[in-house]
Amino acid sequence: MTRPLELHKDYLDMLDALSRHGVDYVVIGGFAVAAHGFFRATKDLDILVRATAANADRVVRALAEYGAPIFDATAQDFAVGGTVFQIGVAPRRIDILTSASGLPFEEAISTKIVLHHQEREIPIVGLEALLKNKRAAGRPEDRRDVLELEKLHDLKPRSPTHPRSKSKARRRK
Numbered sequence: 001m002t003r004p005l006e007l008h009k010d011y012l013d014m015l016d017a018l019s020r021h022g023v024d025y026v027v028i029g030g031f032a033v034a035a036h037g038f039f040r041a042t043k044d045l046d047i048l049v050r051a052t053a054a055n056a057d058r059v060v061r062a063l064a065e066y067g068a069p070i071f072d073a074t075a076q077d078f079a080v081g082g083t084v085f086q087i088g089v090a091p092r093r094i095d096i097l098t099s100a101s102g103l104p105f106e107e108a109i110s111t112k113i114v115l116h117h118q119e120r121e122i123p124i125v126g127l128e129a130l131l132k133n134k135r136a137a138g139r140p141e142d143r144r145d146v147l148e149l150e151k152l153h154d155l156k157p158r159s160p161t162h163p164r165s166k167s168k169a170r171r172r173k
Contacts (some may be wrong), residue, residue, distance in 0.1 A: 001082050005034055005117060011045045014066050014087070014094050015122055021062040024050035026108045026123045027115075028100055028133060035124040038148040040141075043090035048125070050105050053079045059096065063087075101137075102136020103129055125158040127153065 005013075011031075018025050028034070030042025049059050056078035063070055068087045077083045078153065081099035088094060103125075111126025125133070131149060135158075136141040150157060 005031065005115065007031070007117065008092055010088070010092055011094065011119070012118070014045070014047070015120065017062040017066040018047070019120070021058045022056045023062050024055050024109065026112050026125050028108065028125045031147065032125045032130050033145045033149065035113070036127050036130060036149055037152045038145060041091070044093035044095050046095045046097060048097050048100050048108055049078060050109070051079055051081050056123060063096070100133050103133040147153070
């Protein structure tokens, strides 16, 4: 039996607003890791949005409906890669991202799985794309996520950043 994924009401409200406004998005990060079977503490909900002008307008409308403190943020901020818009503080923070390490949006969305949660359909990045993102990010928690997901899904390590793949270089004398 699979352990149910628990999402805070604030997270669900944000996902609902994005869906109502037709935002192209996919959940990545710790919640995606949990959706693929490895449960660990996470400090935020990471949402990757398509960085286009049309989608950016929808993102801003969804954020306004949600009640996010938009202040100086504009649609243009969400139309280009590299934007990280944070709402709240850990452990209930929401991060809206327009790019993700090593993972183009098109690849993330094309691999998505759909999580059915309390009559919602939540797009979650697919396993291989998530692993690609985690390998590219390379932080200690990302390497651990890769290791645990590979073990859980019986996958062989593919990356030199994988904890079991470290080797020591030796010089010839």
